[in-house]
Amino acid sequence: MSIYNQCCNHHGKIVRITCHDGRVHVGRVTRVERDMVWIQPNRGLGGFGLGFFGDGFGFGGFRTGFGTGFGIALGAIAGIALVSAFFW
Numbered sequence: 001m002s003i004y005n006q007c008c009n010h011h012g013k014i015v016r017i018t019c020h021d022g023r024v025h026v027g028r029v030t031r032v033e034r035d036m037v038w039i040q041p042n043r044g045l046g047g048f049g050l051g052f053f054g055d056g057f058g059f060g061g062f063r064t065g066f067g068t069g070f071g072i073a074l075g076a077i078a079g080i081a082l083v084s085a086f087f088w
Contacts, residue, residue: 003074003077004032004034004074006080007029007037007074007080008032010029010080010082011029011030011031011032012028012029012030013028013029013082013083013084014026014027014028014042014082014083014084015027015028015029015039015080015081015082015083016080016082016083017037017039017072017077017079017080018077018078018079018080019072019076019077019078020076020077020078021076025039025041025072026041026042026083027039027040027041027042027069028040028042028069030069034074035073035074035075036071036072036073036074037071037072037074037077038069038070038071038072039069039070039072040069041069041070042083
């Protein structure tokens with residue numbers, strides 16, 4: 001299954017995304033485009049990862065409480081998994 005299809009299947013759910021460069025992001029999938037997935041970081045589950053800055057801003061200057069969050073290029077994603085799978 002392609003990363004795009006996985007992102008579409010997980011739209012609206014909280015996921016853990018691992019990028020090829022080792023960065024890990026946790027958040028709710030808010031939007032999926034052909035070349036980008038947008039996630040809203042979830043601080044309660046440690047969703048800041050390495051792509052989230054402590055002052056409340058993610059990539060693109062979006063505040064965590066506003067908009068669609070920040071985008072991750074689909075080509076940079078090595079894997080995606082539902083967070084609920086980690087909390088049995």
